[in-house]
Amino acid sequence: MNDRNDHNPSGLLSVDEARSRIFDMLRPIRGDEQLAIRSALGRVLAEPVISGIDVPPYANSAMDGYALRAADLPAEGTATLKLIGRAMAGAPFEGRVGAGECVRIMTGAKLPDGADTVLMQERVEAEGEQVRINAGHRPGENVRHPGEDMAVGQTVLEPGRRLTPADLGVLASLGIPEVRVRRRLRVAFFSTGDELVSLGQPLGEGQIYDSNRYTLYGMLQRCGAELLDMGVIPDRREAVRRAFQDAMSQADVVITSGGVSVGEADYVKQTLDELGEVHVWRMAMKPGKPLAVGRLGEATFFGLPGNPVSAMATFYQFVQPALERLGGATPGEPLVLKIPTATDLKKSPGRLEYQRGVLARDAHGNWTVTSSGRQGSHVLTSMSRANCFVILPAKSAGAKAGELVDVQPFAGLI
Known part of the structure; x- marks a missing residue:
């Protein structure tokens, strides 16, 4: 290019x-201003966002299953543990898991004191207050640790970033109701x-x-x-x-x-x-x-x-x-892909050309690009029908069907 x-x-x-x-x-x-995060979508951050808490704030379960001590995992054969309670998201188990014990736990629930491993419910046999587990499990399975996503003091979002929907969720996860934007x-x-x-x-x-x-x-x-x-x-x-x-x-x-x-x-x-x-x-x-x-x-x-x-x-x-x-946004490189053209593309050497194209899958599921029609600079429908630019270098004399060409999807522009 x-x-x-x-x-x-x-x-x-x-x-x-x-x-x-x-x-x-x-x-x-x-110039900048302070905005509630719901009003900040698409705006450019004016200052860094630094985490004031750990996310998650406590060890919790990544699965529905049973919380237990890694020390009770059998090296071979099976082991039977006593079920002593339940831990739900927002309603943790108040006791402590001791030797030979386990707690029924739901996804997102706080890991009980004494437990350091969670086994998926599909990989145990439970009957009444007895839970039978097999060998082959790893210590610490299915546990999310404090700060695993974001840690206290970590710079989570840099200035110059244009805020996305996911960023709003990140800010909310940190308990941040407002941000300073350009x-x-x-x-x-x-x-x-x-x-x-x-x-x-x-x-x-x-x-x-x-x-x-x-x-x-x-x-x-x-x-x-x-x-x-x-x-x-x-x-x-x-x-x-x-x-x-x-x-x-x-x-x-x-x-x-x-x-x-x-x-x-x-x-x-x-x-x-x-x-x-x-x-x-x-x-x-x-x-x-x-x-x-x-x-x-x-x-x-x-x-x-x-x-x-x-x-x-x-x-x-x-x-x-x-x-x-x-606007203060951090510059990014435009997305340009190498895609085979399904048809011949005409061009005279001399100037870099941005022809209008249609990027689509062929009958075999492979991506190809074709011309969107007449390429005159006055033909606005060539833009309306297109979903990408086909970029042909200045020295190029066009491209034959099957050749790889540079394609810039409009999705990366608009």
């Missing part, structure tokens, strides 16, 4: 170089173009509905950002300038779609040059060659292409991981 060293006579940045430049310019936002990123976004019409308005001659703001809204929602939708901005220099100034005064991140190519009415990059600075523009990537990235005062700016598939591809490959870093 690495295309850093691909020869590129066009002067376009390689995807790796563009990604490196973007990530180098990012600085996480400041504040949400504030993101302003708008589309540019005289041809774009907002939903609910009639289409005029040569006009289309603005789809990019809705895909952007959906992708940003899944990133957990606070959103400021500024609508459609006409292709007028002053209108674009006012929109930039308004957005940069309110948001940590400003995202536009359209207006970043070199057309006469493409004012986004021109305005960015005037009000801020450009760090990245034009990449050896398909779809998504025109991408402007830079600074607008204190805000980070992303100017996405106008074609809908290009906008989505550049968002997932550059903007989403950048938002993670800006």
Whole structure:
């Protein structure tokens, strides 16, 4: 997947170089807040979570069975023990297990004093107050020890972690009702173009509905950002300038779609040059060659292409991981799998391509990938039908059926 060293006579940045430049310019936002753990799902931890207790807090049984002393396990043959009571979860046995004795115990129940081993109920013979056990058991079987999951003083969750449902359970296990998390990123976004019409308005001659703001809204929602939708901005220099100034005064991140190519009415990059600075523009990537990235005062700016598939591809490959870093999340590597293509994939050498594919099992149960259909950067249904990107290197001339290709599942992105 690495295309850093691909020869590129066009002067376009390689995807790796563009990604490196973007990530180098990012600085996480400041600010955090205290939240109840039920409100903290998907938020980024601002400080470490350190265990103040052992989990489990006491030795307990991993099985329904019988608690006894390992000293009473027979080396050969059988042994008969006296049943002296029961231990239930939340209702422990109050006495002590002595030589030749055992206690009926349920999963999760506290191990009685004197006992150090639990035998599964299926592996003993019980009749009245007599329990017969066979040889072949290990001392300490089926016992969960204090602190086995989490120990006092252990750092359980690190800062920068985006909290998952399992993490909420971990926090609850530690008796922690609230956590400190990073504040949400504030993101302003708008589309540019005289041809774009907002939903609910009639289409005029040569006009289309603005789809990019809705895909952007959906992708940003899944990133957990606070959103400021500024609508459609006409292709007028002053209108674009006012929109930039308004957005940069309110948001940590400003995202536009359209207006970043070199057309006469493409004012986004021109305005960015005037009000801020450009760090990245034009990449050896398909779809998504025109991408402007830079600074607008204190805000980070992303100017996405106008074609809908290009906008989505550049968002997932550059903007989403950048938002993670800006929000204080610990960076992670995207999931990329080697999967055989079931059909030929066409491509011309020159740019790294993110073709849209469908990852599925074949008749034999093996994973394969196929094209999701027409691959034009304007064909939004190629994204709607797809569940993955098929990543073809810049030097590649495509792939033949049966060849292994790099596949990036959308499940790891959205």
